[in-house]
Amino acid sequence: xxxxADVPKPSFRLSMLLYDTRYRSLTIQIVVFLxxxxxxAWLVDNTIRNLQALGKDFNFSFLGARAGxxxxxxxxxYTNDSTHGRALLIGxxxxxxxxxLGCIAATVIGVLVGVLRLSKNWxxxxxMTVYVEIFRNIPLLxxxxxxxxxxxxxxxxxxxxxxNAETGEAATSMFLDAFAVTNRYTAIPNPVFGLDLGWLNIxxxxxxxxxxxxVAAIVVGFFLNRMALRRATRIQExxxxxxxxxxxxxxxxxxxPVAALIAMGFHFEFPELKGFNFTGGLNVSNSFxxxxxxxxLYTGAFIAEIVRAGVLxxxxxxxxxxxALGLRPARTMNLVILPQALRVIIPPxxxxxxxxxxxxxxxxxxxxxxxxxxxxxxxLNQTGRELECVLLMMLIYLxxxxxxxxxMNVYNASVKLKER
Amino acid sequence: MKKSAFLGTxxxxxxxxxxxxxxxxxxxxxxGELNCGVSTGLxxxxxxxxxxxxxxxxxxxxxxxxxxxxxxxxKVKFVPTTGQxxxxxxxxxxxxxxxxxSTWTFSRDTDLKLDFVGVNYYDxxxxxxxxxxxxxxxxxxEGATICIQTGTxxxxxxxxxxxxxxxxxxxxxxxxxxxxxxxYAAGACDAYTTDxxxxxxxxxxxxxxxxxIILPEIISKEPLGPAVRHGDNQWxxxxxxxxxxxxAAEEYGVTSANMEELAANxxxxxxxxxxxxxxxxxxxxxxxxxxAKRAIGVAGNYGEIFAATIGEATPIGLARGLNAxxxxxxxxxxxxxx
Ligand SMILES: N[C@@H](CCC(=O)N[C@@H](CS)C(=O)NCC(=O)O)C(=O)O
Numbered sequence: 002x003x004x005x006a007d008v009p010k011p012s013f014r015l016s017m018l019l020y021d022t023r024y025r026s027l028t029i030q031i032v033v034f035l036x037x038x039x040x041x042a043w044l045v046d047n048t049i050r051n052l053q054a055l056g057k058d059f060n061f062s063f064l065g066a067r068a069g070x071x072x073x074x075x076x077x078x079y080t081n082d083s084t085h086g087r088a089l090l091i092g093x094x095x096x097x098x099x100x101x102l103g104c105i106a107a108t109v110i111g112v113l114v115g116v117l118r119l120s121k122n123w124x125x126x127x128x129m130t131v132y133v134e135i136f137r138n139i140p141l142l143x144x145x146x147x148x149x150x151x152x153x154x155x156x157x158x159x160x161x162x163x164x165n166a167e168t169g170e171a172a173t174s175m176f177l178d179a180f181a182v183t184n185r186y187t188a189i190p191n192p193v194f195g196l197d198l199g200w201l202n203i204x205x206x207x208x209x210x211x212x213x214x215x216v217a218a219i220v221v222g223f224f225l226n227r228m229a230l231r232r233a234t235r236i237q238e239x240x241x242x243x244x245x246x247x248x249x250x251x252x253x254x255x256x257x258p259v260a261a262l263i264a265m266g267f268h269f270e271f272p273e274l275k276g277f278n279f280t281g282g283l284n285v286s287n288s289f290x291x292x293x294x295x296x297x298l299y300t301g302a303f304i305a306e307i308v309r310a311g312v313l314x315x316x317x318x319x320x321x322x323x324x325a326l327g328l329r330p331a332r333t334m335n336l337v338i339l340p341q342a343l344r345v346i347i348p349p350x351x352x353x354x355x356x357x358x359x360x361x362x363x364x365x366x367x368x369x370x371x372x373x374x375x376x377x378x379x380x381l382n383q384t385g386r387e388l389e390c391v392l393l394m395m396l397i398y399l400x401x402x403x404x405x406x407x408x409m410n411v412y413n414a415s416v417k418l419k420e421r
Numbered sequence: 422m423k424k425s426a427f428l429g430t431x432x433x434x435x436x437x438x439x440x441x442x443x444x445x446x447x448x449x450x451x452x453g454e455l456n457c458g459v460s461t462g463l464x465x466x467x468x469x470x471x472x473x474x475x476x477x478x479x480x481x482x483x484x485x486x487x488x489x490x491x492x493x494x495x496k497v498k499f500v501p502t503t504g505q506x507x508x509x510x511x512x513x514x515x516x517x518x519x520x521x522x523s524t525w526t527f528s529r530d531t532d533l534k535l536d537f538v539g540v541n542y543y544d545x546x547x548x549x550x551x552x553x554x555x556x557x558x559x560x561x562x563e564g565a566t567i568c569i570q571t572g573t574x575x576x577x578x579x580x581x582x583x584x585x586x587x588x589x590x591x592x593x594x595x596x597x598x599x600x601x602x603x604x605y606a607a608g609a610c611d612a613y614t615t616d617x618x619x620x621x622x623x624x625x626x627x628x629x630x631x632x633x634i635i636l637p638e639i640i641s642k643e644p645l646g647p648a649v650r651h652g653d654n655q656w657x658x659x660x661x662x663x664x665x666x667x668x669a670a671e672e673y674g675v676t677s678a679n680m681e682e683l684a685a686n687x688x689x690x691x692x693x694x695x696x697x698x699x700x701x702x703x704x705x706x707x708x709x710x711x712x713a714k715r716a717i718g719v720a721g722n723y724g725e726i727f728a729a730t731i732g733e734a735t736p737i738g739l740a741r742g743l744n745a746x747x748x749x750x751x752x753x754x755x756x757x758x759x
Contacts (some may be wrong), residue, residue, distance in 0.1 A: 055650070070592075071590075079743045185610070276564040277611045278565070280564070284591075366596075382572035406548050
């Protein structure tokens with residue numbers, strides 16, 4: 002009994018940090034952490050010293066200085082007298098515009114192609130495979146440049162639409178008198194409100210009151226429709242008969258906004274060739290079109306694969322059961338397969354949206370002035386504030402990405418399997 | 422204790438590796454090669470040939486500096502830079518000097534921490550349009566689409582000029598001159614605007630130069646010159662005086678052909694000082710006596726370089742104009758070599 006006390010208590014020795022599995026992982030973590038911190042400290046220190054050696058300081062006051070350059074595509078008002086901060090906003094809005102429209106188009110393309118690639122029709126399935134493989138395997142930048150080149154080289158100049166005084170004819174004519182694809186831009190009709198109710202200042206920019214009313218009409222219609230549907234469900238539950246609601250829905254969802262549009266004198270202004278260019282309509286620049294199409298087609302190919310994988314992940318028994326219940330293939334897809342597949346699809350879809358948004362910074366290749374083009378391009382160059390501009394740009398892209406993934410996570414939570 | 426010493430060493434080693442050095446001359450000599458920032462390709466100014474050998478008006482400055490410093494005009498690494506990347510390339514130490522149609526402006530000289538060492542071409546911004554457009558003055562460009570290189574003084578001048586003249590235009594931002602040429606040739610813009618010398622050079626590279634005209638308006642002053650980093654005065658002196666040597670050589674009639682003879686027999690002491698036969702001017706800049714002779718020996722004096730690269734006998738066909746010697750009614754005026 003007495004010897005028990007003689008057993009030496011294992012005392013702590015330094016070598017145990019390395020050889021004792023209880024401590025080893027901790028040691029490694031601390032060392033790695035220190036190395037990472039040292040690396041970061043070195044970077045910061047090096048930057049500060051280099052800035053000093055160049056005699057440069059670090060400040061953001063340039064954002065308040067006059068920008069002095071013009072931007073052709075601006076969603077909110079901007080002139081060359083505006084500040085660099087304002088130019089940043091214009092660039093940011095351009096980035097968001099192309100990213101937003103790109104995500105929508107890529108999703109539509111992706112879902113269609115992904116589902117069609119599973120089609121039993123040999124030709125359609127093969128065509129979709131070709132599309133996916135071509136777009137997935139060629140760098141995005143090349144697609145952007147290619148589409149841009151097709152627009153600028155193959156489309157006619159605005160001049161070609163001019164009616165020759167002698168012959169009374171033009172080399173090219175507009176499509177439906179409303180659309181003109183030129184080698185600079187695509188001229189499309191411009192939606193305008195005949196009844197100008199003024200503009201509302203919302204801090205950063207002005208919004209048309211007419212537009213706000215239209216949004217309000219859509220929202221009101223949407224909620225009224227929801228009420229109508231709930232009422233229908235109540236009646237169905239009470240009596241077993243569901244009253245027909247489609248005409249109510251149509252009236253509420255479409256009728257109210259249309260009525261609002263008519264009341265505000267909504268109409269289109271058509272593009273018209275004046276001087277060098279089309280005026281009156283909206284000129285959607287080729288750089289935007291090329292970037293948007295390339296981003297959508299490229300990301301769409303990836304999304305198609307994700308959708309296909311999601312659909313294939315649903316066991317065959319599900320569709321067999323649905324067929325056994327007498328559901329037609331389209332309804333089986335919409336009601337049984339897709340809702341379940343969404344759970345598999347959403348998480349990788351988020352990455353695709355993030356990719357698309359970040360890839361939009363390739364805009365510089367075709368001179369589309371997005372955030373990279375304004376803040377990270379012209380402003381950076383004219384002010385010589387490389388570090389500030391790049392850091393700010395990184396911060397903004399990071400913020401956009403976090404917001405997108407946050408929103409998508411909320412959506413994911415709403416479609417994911419709800420376990421009880 | 423040990424760890425912090427290790428980290429300290431690491432930091433110092435890293436700093437030494439990543440710092441922009443203040444002694445450019447030593448760096449260039451140690452490297453045995455001059456890194457010179459030029460444009461990505463502008464006929465007559467800087468363009469590589471089929472064998473990758475660069476030549477042109479701006480390139481000649483780089484070669485003259487390399488000859489003066491290293492004794493060998495071929496020891497130059499040409500780094501193509503766009504309007505947007507050039508100043509970053511210089512500031513970060515990727516290049517030792519810029520000779521890239523860069524306009525000397527107040528903010529570039531001060532805020533961007535560059536030093537312009539002089540002017541090798543007095544220029545101004547102009548417009549080029551297709552002849553069949555029927556435009557004869559820039560004031561008729563209301564509503565036009567105009568191609569413009571980003572990151573240049575050009576885009577700022579353009580904005581200012583259209584504003585003061587109350588005209589509207591649509592800018593098409595492009596990255597390099599080659600892209601601008603392509604866009605303009607495809608008709609994606611009505612007019613192309615940049616320095617008049619650049620327009621002449623661009624026009625010369627077209628298959629049908631006669632179908633394009635350069636409008637009479639010159640809307641800005643663009644003194645183009647070589648630039649170095651702010652803060653290294655010795656290096657700035659070397660580049661500045663190499664340029665001055667080329668200009669002075671023309672003024673005094675020193676050419677690559679008669680240089681040796683004049684160094685021996687010229688009655689003009691200034692010529693002798695320039696060519697290192699008298700005094701030791703070169704030594705004062707940290708080089709040797711013969712530096713200017715080597716610089717002039719590469720492709721001759723300013724006038725010879727001008728004539729061979731962009732002058733009236735070349736397809737670019739630029740007249741001397743403002744770039745004639747002050748004795749000929751131009752603005753070129755090298756300070757005395759004394
Ligand atoms: N002088 C102006 C413009 C300089 C510039 O970009 N020039 C054009 C045409 S003259 C050029 O060199 N382009 C060649 C290239 O794109 O690399 C400036 O310094 O901002």
